[in-house]
Structure formats: structure tokens, C-alpha cells
Amino acid sequence: MDKIVINGGNRLKGKVKISGAKNSALPILASTLLAPGVSVIRNVPGLRDVDTMMRILRSLGARISRRHTEIVVDTTDVRSFTAPYELVSTMRASICVLGPLLGRFGKANVSHPGGCVIGPRPIDLHIKGLRKLGAEITIERGYIVARAGELKGSEIFLGGAFGSTVLGTANCMMAASLAKGVTTIENAACEPEIVDLAAFLGKMGARIEGAGTHMVRIEGVNELKGAEHTIIPDRIEAGTYMIAGAITEGDILIEGAIFEHLQAAVDKLEEAGVRILREGNGIKVDVENGLKAIDVTTMPYPGFPTDMQAQILTLMLVTDGISIITERIYPDRFMHVSELLRMGASIIREGSRLVVKGGANLSGAPVMASDLRASASLVLAGLVAEGETEVSRVYHLDRGYERIDEKLRGLGADIKRIKS
Ligand code: EPU
Numbered sequence: 001m002d003k004i005v006i007n008g009g010n011r012l013k014g015k016v017k018i019s020g021a022k023n024s025a026l027p028i029l030a031s032t033l034l035a036p037g038v039s040v041i042r043n044v045p046g047l048r049d050v051d052t053m054m055r056i057l058r059s060l061g062a063r064i065s066r067r068h069t070e071i072v073v074d075t076t077d078v079r080s081f082t083a084p085y086e087l088v089s090t091m092r093a094s095i096c097v098l099g100p101l102l103g104r105f106g107k108a109n110v111s112h113p114g115g116c117v118i119g120p121r122p123i124d125l126h127i128k129g130l131r132k133l134g135a136e137i138t139i140e141r142g143y144i145v146a147r148a149g150e151l152k153g154s155e156i157f158l159g160g161a162f163g164s165t166v167l168g169t170a171n172c173m174m175a176a177s178l179a180k181g182v183t184t185i186e187n188a189a190c191e192p193e194i195v196d197l198a199a200f201l202g203k204m205g206a207r208i209e210g211a212g213t214h215m216v217r218i219e220g221v222n223e224l225k226g227a228e229h230t231i232i233p234d235r236i237e238a239g240t241y242m243i244a245g246a247i248t249e250g251d252i253l254i255e256g257a258i259f260e261h262l263q264a265a266v267d268k269l270e271e272a273g274v275r276i277l278r279e280g281n282g283i284k285v286d287v288e289n290g291l292k293a294i295d296v297t298t299m300p301y302p303g304f305p306t307d308m309q310a311q312i313l314t315l316m317l318v319t320d321g322i323s324i325i326t327e328r329i330y331p332d333r334f335m336h337v338s339e340l341l342r343m344g345a346s347i348i349r350e351g352s353r354l355v356v357k358g359g360a361n362l363s364g365a366p367v368m369a370s371d372l373r374a375s376a377s378l379v380l381a382g383l384v385a386e387g388e389t390e391v392s393r394v395y396h397l398d399r400g401y402e403r404i405d406e407k408l409r410g411l412g413a414d415i416k417r418i419k420s
Helices: 022-034 048-060 092-105 124-132 166-177 192-204 235-247 259-271 306-318 335-342 372-384 395-400 404-410
Strands: 003-007 013-017 038-042 063-067 070-074 107-111 136-140 143-147 155-157 182-186 207-209 215-219 228-230 251-255 274-279 282-287 295-297 322-326 346-350 353-357 366-368 388-392 414-418
Touching (some): 003 372, 013 404, 022 048, 022 070, 022 092, 022 166, 022 192, 048 063, 048 070, 048 395, 092 107, 092 143, 092 166, 124 136, 124 155, 124 166, 166 215, 192 207, 235 251, 235 259, 235 282, 235 372, 259 274, 259 282, 259 306, 306 322, 306 353, 306 372, 335 346, 335 366, 335 372, 366 372, 372 388, 372 404, 372 414, 404 414
Parallel strands (some): 013 251, 038 228, 295 322
Antiparallel strands (some): 003 388, 003 414, 038 070, 063 070, 107 143, 136 143, 182 215, 207 215, 251 282, 274 282, 322 353, 346 353
């Protein structure tokens, strides 16, 4: 297994280019299943999760080719509607083939994704929404077995204890696009990735209004066709580099980052003393007068994203003062904490809250990545720690960050990947 070795202390400077958004690419690739024909998806990041989605689509009968960041999917010969355990168990986002398979074939067998290291991850809202469209859904031998004679438009409410659901909204939007009549999704997720999916579905011939608000209206159509689309830039990757620039008191330009997608992060970083400017086609980050403690609560979009919680923690470690994190989406998403403690961090956990005493001198250590965003926080901590940090189990990082070692090296970090 590859390792990443970082010698901390370098100030980051220069430009970094943001890749396409993982969390847009995955449901958009899945949605190509809705129609027979060829779709061309551009700006697709080179990530392990994207490879997994391509394997799932191939296992269903799709033909796929990839040239750099462009993926061509031909779904004409898709005959299977079973997404197997071996693939789904490696990536929870595989659940987003459920809606398109049900929409196109009236049947889908998708392995139940279960929980994951960031905590329990129920799919009750996906099931509730698809049942409202007329699907019969049972759980059999670890599989979600969904059947529908004809899907019918309906009124769906997608609220749960932790707010809406991103992939649940995606699944309902995709299935409802081929349902008879009008569907409304209330309390829909508003994430930019949902807007991007709706844009692609629109190009396929779907009639969707309101994506990006809490009320999405879908008028079902009889058929969809393949389409071409360019994936939006990854706001979480951009936010991670913003934090890398901030904690190293660097001066970096994050090319391609969309400011409007990052307002909660911009707001918190500014409060911490980071100077953030829109510049050309990107965001410029630098620090003039040191960093201050901040409090952050994760929330659904447009709130501060849970997918940046682990990374903003590293900023809290290098500021003077007490900071607090409240995790409102995944109350147990704190695997990074014990590894950061090994680097000298001072963090107390109280339920879904972290109290962080900043200003400690972090010291490099061998640490182990346990999930994607946790891994990113360990790399960030390594950038500011004294001496050498060795992050193992880098495959987690490769699920969601395209060439992170190369990109950070381009900004002046002393970082290398050791291939096993
Ligand atoms: N939830 C339910 N019932 C459901 C579905 C979700 O109670 O049926 C709860 C979850 O347990 C959680 C909250 O609702 O507390 C939000 O979960 P959501 O369904 O929105 O998550 P997701 O769609 O499975 C996507 C991203 C995650 C990101 C979350 C929240 C993709 C592929 N994944 O997951 O990204 O954390 O939204 O923003 O889009 C990551 O990229 O590292 C990552 C984990």
C-alpha cells in the first residue's frame, strides 16, 4: 500500500488547479443508465471512486471508454439490473444506481451499502421516496430489491433527523424523470452537485425545475437520451486547498474554484483571519496577520460542509485560542481525532462536539488514514508539523483527491508518495 511522506514547515505558494467534483461525477455517471445511448461526460476526476462507478456500470452491461478527463458511456446494451455486493461494499455512493435502474427497467437489485467508518448511513429516505413513486421495495439477503410496474409522479418529503439527503434527492429525481406525471420533492437537498445532476438530466430530456432549492418539481417524460456534460469543479477539494494555504500562511491561487459554492468556508476562513479574494477564474488565499480561533457547525448546503470538518480542524490546531466544532450531519465523523492527538494536538470530544485548544506545536508522526476526509486532515497536519509525517493507507485519499501529492508539491510542499 502506498504511503505519503511529508516534511512540514514549507509555506505554500503558487497555483493549483481544481479537478471535477467527485460527488457530481458519481450520480451523473449513474444517471447515464436512464436511457439507452451514448453520453459524454467531461472534467471527470481521476479517482478510485470514479473507477468503482465505471466498474459497476460495466458490470451492468455498459461500454465505457476514458480519455484523460472525458468518459464516454454507452448504455445501449445494459441488460442487468443487479449491483453486486463486491462493488457496492467498496463505495457507498453506488446506491445512486438504484433510481436510474428502477426508472428505466422497473427493477433494481442493489446491494445494501450498510454503514461505513463515518457512522451509520441509513437509506430509509431513498426507499421512502422511491416507494412514493410506486415502487415495491424489500430487503432480501442484503440486497435492496425494488420493483415497479409503472412509476407514478407523487409528492415526496425528504426530511430526516439530520436534514435532507443528497443521494436520496438524486435517486428520486432520476427515477421521477421517467415516472408518469408530476413529482415534487420537498425538503430536497440543495447542494451544487444536485444542480449539476439536474443540468445533465435536463440535457437528457428530463423536465426538472427548482434544483438548488428545497422544492424540486419533475415532470415525467416517456424517454430520455444520452447527452454531453462537463462536471463542475470540486468545491471540497478547493476548500481543502484553501485550508492548506491558510495553515501554512501561504499565498496561493486556487484555479477553477467557484466562489459561490464555497461561501460558508470563505466566511469561516475570513473570520479566522485568512484573506480571500476572487481572482480571475479562481480564489486567492493568503494570511497577513496570523490566525484566530473559530467555531464551526456543519450543516447541509449552504452551511459549512461536513466534508470539510476534518480539514478545518487542522486550522484550529494552529491558531491560538479555543475553537469548537459541532458535527450536525455525521455525529461520529471523528476518526481523524485520535491520529491528530498522536501528532500533539489538544482536542476533547464531547459527543458530536470537539473542543480544540490551538497553538500546540504539532510534531510529525506515522499516522493512519481511515477515510477520505480524515486522510486529508492528516496530510494538512503534516504540512505544518515539525519533522516527518508518514500517512499510510493512502488509498482512502485516492478515492477523492486527484493527485494530491503532486498538486501540493507544485505549491512548494515537501511531500512524496512512496509506492509499495
Ligand atoms: N440520512 C438518513 N436517511 C437516508 C439518507 C441519509 O437519515 O436515507 C442521513 C445521513 O445519515 C446523514 C444525513 O442524512 O446524517 C445526510 O446524508 P446524505 O444522504 O445527504 O449523504 P449522502 O448523499 O450519502 C453525500 C456525499 C457525502 C457527504 C454527504 C453530506 C456523495 C457521493 N456523497 O452523501 O460525501 O458527506 O452527502 O453532505 O455525494 C465525501 O465526499 O467524503 C462524502 C462522504
